[in-house]
Amino acid sequence: MKTKDIILRVGGAVLLTLAFVFTIRACRLYDEVSVLKGKHEALRVAYADLDMKSRDYIAAAKSDIEARDKAIMEKEVEINRIRGKVEAQDKTIAGLEAEYVNLGENKDAKIANLQAQVTAWREKFTLAEAVIAEKDAIIFDMTAKYDAQVKISAEWRGQYQRQAELHSVALERIAAMEKEWRGVRVGSRLKTYAIAAVTAGLVYSLVKK
Numbered sequence: 001m002k003t004k005d006i007i008l009r010v011g012g013a014v015l016l017t018l019a020f021v022f023t024i025r026a027c028r029l030y031d032e033v034s035v036l037k038g039k040h041e042a043l044r045v046a047y048a049d050l051d052m053k054s055r056d057y058i059a060a061a062k063s064d065i066e067a068r069d070k071a072i073m074e075k076e077v078e079i080n081r082i083r084g085k086v087e088a089q090d091k092t093i094a095g096l097e098a099e100y101v102n103l104g105e106n107k108d109a110k111i112a113n114l115q116a117q118v119t120a121w122r123e124k125f126t127l128a129e130a131v132i133a134e135k136d137a138i139i140f141d142m143t144a145k146y147d148a149q150v151k152i153s154a155e156w157r158g159q160y161q162r163q164a165e166l167h168s169v170a171l172e173r174i175a176a177m178e179k180e181w182r183g184v185r186v187g188s189r190l191k192t193y194a195i196a197a198v199t200a201g202l203v204y205s206l207v208k209k
Contacts, residue, residue, distance in 0.1 A: 086131075
């Protein structure tokens with residue numbers, strides 16, 4: 001067998017082997033990239049829908065918090081108004097008590113004074129109950145505000161975790177693509193070197209003749 005034929009056969013075998021090896025590797029890497037691409041896209045679509053619902057939920061919770069803040073402010077204004085009435089009743093009671101001391105033996109006046117004091121105390125008691133009711137309502141609103149803020153925090157945490165997972169899959173995809181690119185580049189160089197070696201062998205065999 002001629003040297004030229006041997007070089008061609010050996011060179012052809014090397015090229016076929018390299019082509020086979022790198023084709024298999026390229027197919028595996030391509031499949032890996034495709035899987036990661038599909039996973040990333042599926043997560044992106046699913047998480048985009050979840051994030052949209054999450055943003056709507058957060059917006060509703062914030063709106064609820066704002067409404068409760070307004071309600072709390074209104075209740076605090078009402079409490080201050082009621083306290084003003086309580087202070088007025090305190091002054092009325094103090095005045096009646098001072099007046100009672102100066103009524104002497106006037107029983108009718110004393111009875112009228114005591115009745116007025118009872119009425120003032122009842123009014124003060126009613127006002128105190130109203131203050132308690134307003135404070136209970138404020139506590140309820142503040143509890144609801146806290147619950148809404150907890151839910152907002154949970155939604156933010158969910159959004160962060162989803163974005164972190166998407167970022168992780170994207171990094172895996174990039175790493176696989178870089179690996180695929182390096183493999184193709186190395187394979188291309190080896191094939192170039194093999195072709196160059198075969199060509200050099202052919203040239204050498206021709207010159208030798």
